[in-house]
Amino acid sequence: MKLKFTYQKFQADAAAAVCEVFDGQPNFALIPINEEFDFPGYANQKLLISEELIKSNLQRLQSTNRIKPSPMLDGRYNLTIEMETGVGKTYTYIKTLFELNKHYGWSKFVIIVPSVAIREGVYKSFDITKNHFAEEYGKKIRNFVYNSKDLAKIAQFAYDSGINVMIINSQAFNSREKDARRIYMNLDSFSSRRPIDVIAATNPILIIDEPQSVEGIATKERLKQFNSLLTLRYSATHKKDSLYNLVYRLDALEAYNRRLVKKIAVKGISITGTTASExxxxxxxxxxxxxxxxxxxxxxxxxxxxxxxxxxxxxxxxxxxxxxxxxxxxxxxxxxxxxxxxxxxxxxxxxxxxxxxxxxGSVNEEQIRRLQIRETIKSHLEREHQLFHRGIKVLSLFFIDEVANYKRYDQTGKALNGNYADIFEEEYREALKEWESICRDCDYLQFLKEIKPEKTHAGYFSIDKRNKRMTNSKIVDRESLISDDEGAYNLIMRDKERLLDLKEPVRFIFSHSALREGWDNPNVFQICTLKRSSSNIRKRQEVGRGLRLCVNSNGERMDANVLGSDVHNVNVLTIIANESYDSFAKQLQLELAESVADGTIYDPQIMAPEDARSNSTGMKLHKQTAEMRTFNTFGEKISAKLSNRVEFENDELIQKSIQALDRELNVPQIAIKIEYGDMDTIKSKGTLHRGQAIRKIAGRTEKAHSAVNINIKYDLIGKIVEATGLTRNDVCSILQGINIQTFEQFRINPEAFILKASKLINQQKAAVVIKDSDYHK
Incomplete structure (x- = not known):
């Protein structure tokens, strides 16, 4: 199949916005590289219009696009374009390159990305849109990925007169690795020239993809050496202190309400209760x-x-x-x-x-992960059955905590299933049995039967060239990483069309962190995070890999032009969260609200409960009142010291405590709560802040299989004695008197048993004390 691309007004508007800033700049062909450089080539024409005119164009454009005008050209010729994840950001800036060439003749571009994964995704986007743009503009872009060992492409970048684009990840020019330093070295293999000088001589336009992930202090300094004509910055989540000259904004609220991205549903899974014994x-x-x-x-x-x-x-x-x-x-x-x-x-x-x-020590962790995998498979099959006859391939994506949980090696180096892969295959087989018993759709059942469980999942991880073993790509230089499984790598990272084909058996993808940014596939309908939540991973990052609208087997985008009002019935992204529904949904909405520019300003104090202490009334004792005889007499009476003598029968307390424990003691069992909700129309920024955009629809509770750790020894009697002040004999009598079913609750949850039993005994003790109290002066 081949992906098909159609005209989208918002993408054309974003490209036009960039061009409009330079309205008045003459359209010149490329100019020869400055004579001071001893090599042939062409460079972008310099800006020939005044800075004042550029600022005037910018402010007029911002007013038209309802953006607060920039009082000055922040960061000089840096322009910011904000586009929600999933709406075609890469397509948009490729279109923008063509438009800049069409209007002003500029032809040298460098795209800077924060990771190898994003680099691969961008390169693939150029490939699959090549013919589409050639039909529209009558020319093709020559694009390549920077490789420090293949410098001939840089020389061609300089002397070719067509549209040339170099794609480079920031580590390739901003790390201490030897390969990264080559761009700044005079190389014999490159006619004693420095590669960075040749690139800089072309006066390229920089496009920074995800600048918030690229621009550290050192990187900003390195970027100056590219000698850029201007810089275009594209992201959904720009840093607030780096919004230089914002020219176009399509935020989360507008993208969702215009049905340009998928509807979001959340399935939260959490543990309620704890044995406190593990x-x-x-x-x-x-x-x-x-x-x-x-x-x-x-x-x-x-x-x-x-x-x-x-x-x-x-x-x-x-x-x-x-x-x-x-x-x-x-x-x-x-x-x-x-x-x-x-x-x-x-x-x-x-x-x-x-x-x-x-x-x-958590006996429930594996059970939670198994349940997450089970619920992902369940959601996948339900969605797949719904869309099967529309010819839409359904994909699910798992992010995992440790690579070894999916794949491990024996002593000979042979790759074996890890724990999650085994759990997946077990749960998938069980799900197939259930579908075979309830599904009457013969075509879909035949589709399921033809796919073997071990063939329907694949992993994309990284392997360190130095030891040929999988590794965490966060802590190893990305330039030293290759795919562990070349077939899976090509399928997941490079062959997007084949992955979208119903004939391709892979439908479930496991990855560590390499796919979190820069990779997306329009037909990801489920994302499951099989790892603990991290404070530095935002919810918007987790959902971002699946927001793009899906395509059918003919490569047609299933958008409003095709589906009309049915867009959000077909395009639903379900997040199987590793935390409670309420927690995930609330945090996601707050993060979405942060990105929304217009609407009500949220003041958390408006919804805060009133502080009862703020209305406290102070009482002042007047001197005349304090000296009154009657007042002093009254004070003596109420301040008189009293002694309290309590006498009660131990048997009475013991019997009442036994009755209370049998009647009221209820130790909570460990349970797993599963709740589901989806996103409604987002009416305003305030709706997101109040957590009202995602509505809870259904929920259920499953019993967790958990046993108390028998290796922990509890002094049950001693703990209750400590909490109640009774003697050991009295506590023994109480525990011996309760029903066996009541005492069995100790095995379910020892700490809760001790806390609740002590509380009930203290309540009976207090009642007896009040009844038998006698006060004396």
């Missing part, structure tokens, strides 16, 4: 400092007065988890002995070692 520890990260020792960020459980809850704390060496958890037995002996920033590990005095990103 020593749950999650090491999120280790922070390194110049002036003090490293610190670790942990999640763990803490016992409060009435319940056990999960907290997040930054800790240092000698931190005692038993003490800081409120005395939970699960943490006895967990004292931090060493925080190793080099190995990214934390060691405890009991010998336990945990690595950043890993969870220790």
């Amino acid at each position: 020593g749950y520890l999650y090491l999120e990260k280790i922070n390194l400092y110049v002036d003090r020792p490293p610190a670790a960020v942990f999640e763990f459980e803490v016992k409060s007065r009435n319940r056990v809850r999960t907290v997040r704390r930054m800790i240092e060496e000698r931190y005692n988890f038993y003490t800081h958890s409120g005395g939970l037995e699960e943490y006895r002996g967990y004292i931090v002995s060493k925080i190793d920033g080099l190995k990214n590990t934390v060691e405890f005095t009991n010998g336990v070692v945990i690595t950043a990103g890993n969870i220790f």
Whole structure:
């Protein structure tokens, strides 16, 4: 199949906006490179109009586009284009290059991207739009990916008179690796020239894709060496301090309401309750400092007065988890002995070692992941069946925490399934059995039967050339990474059309982090994150890989031109979140609200409850009143000291406590809550801020299979004695008197049993004390 492209007014408007800023600039052909350079070639014509005219054009354009006018040319000739993820940002700036060439004759362009993944995606976009743009403009772009070992393409970039585009990832000119330094070196293989000088001599126009991910302090300095004519900046999430000369904006609210992106649905999965017996520890990260020792960020459980809850704390060496958890037995002996920033590990005095990103002691973690995979497969098959007869291929994307969870190696180097791959195949087979029993659609059933479970999933990860093993692409120089599985790499990264073909069996894709930015496929309908939420990964990033409107088997975009008002019935992206529905939906809406320019300004204080203390009335005692005899007499009466003597029968308290425990003790069991909701029409920025754009539709609860850790010894009697002040004999009598079903709840959740039983006993004790109290002066 071949993807088809049609005219989209908003993309044409974005391209026209850039061109309009330079209205008045004459249309000249390329000019020869300056004579001071000892090589032939052509450069973009300099700007021949005044800065004042450019500023006037810019401000007029901004007013037309309802953008606050720039008082000056911020960052000189830097222009910002804000476009929501999924609306065709890359297509738009390729179209813009053609328009700039058409209006002004400019033909030398350099596209700078933050990662190899985005670079591959951009290169592929040039390839699949080549014929489409050739039909519209009557010419083709010569584009290439910068390679420090293939400098002949740079020479051709300089001396070719057509439209030339170089695509380069920022690491290729801004890292300390030897290959990255070659761009600044006089090379014999390049006629003793520096590659950067040849590029700079063409006076290129820079296009920065995702500038918020590219421009660190060092990169900004390096960018100056490109000697750019002007710079165009494209992103959905620009930094607020880098919105130089905004010329076009298509934010999340407008893109959604104009049905230019998919509708978002959220399926949240979370645990309710805890046994507090498994020593749950999650090491999120280790922070390194110049002036003090490293610190670790942990999640763990803490016992409060009435319940056990999960907290997040930054800790240092000698931190005692038993003490800081409120005395939970699960943490006895967990004292931090060493925080190793080099190995990214934390060691405890009991010998336990945990690595950043890993969870220790949670028996429910694998069950949650299995349920996420199951729910993703379920959503996938439901959506696939719905769209099958429309000829729409459905894809699902999994982001995982550790590559080894999907693929591992034996001692001979043979690749084997990891845990998640095994779980996926088990759950997929079970789902197929269920569909075979309930589905009457013969064509769809035949489609399912023809695909083997082990052939319908594939992974895109990275492998380090130095040891030929998969690695985390975040911590290794991307230029030293290649795909672990070349076939999967080509299918996922380069052969988008084949992946969209119903005949291609791969429908489920697993990846670490390399696909989080820069890769998208219009037919991703489910995204599942099989990892802990991270504070530096935004929800908009997670949903961004699947927002683009889908295409059918003929390559036609399923937009309003084809589907009319049915767009958001067909195009629904379901996020299977690794947290509660409420938490994910709320955070996503807040992030979307941040990107919306116009609408009501949200004041969090408007919705805040009134502080009751702010209306407190002060009482002042007048001196005359204080000296009145009657007032003093009254004061003596109410301030008289009283003694309280309590006498009650232990048997009465024991019996009442037994009755209360049998009647009222109810220890919560571990359960997994699954809730589903989708996005309605976004009426305003305030709707997003108030969390009203995503509406909850359905929910269910499943029992979690969890057992108490029998290795943790509880002094049940001692804990209740400590909480109630009764004698051990009295507590023994109470526990021996309750029903066996009541006592069995201790096995379900020991800490909750102790907390709730102690509370009920104290309530009975208080009632008996009040009844049998006698006061004396």
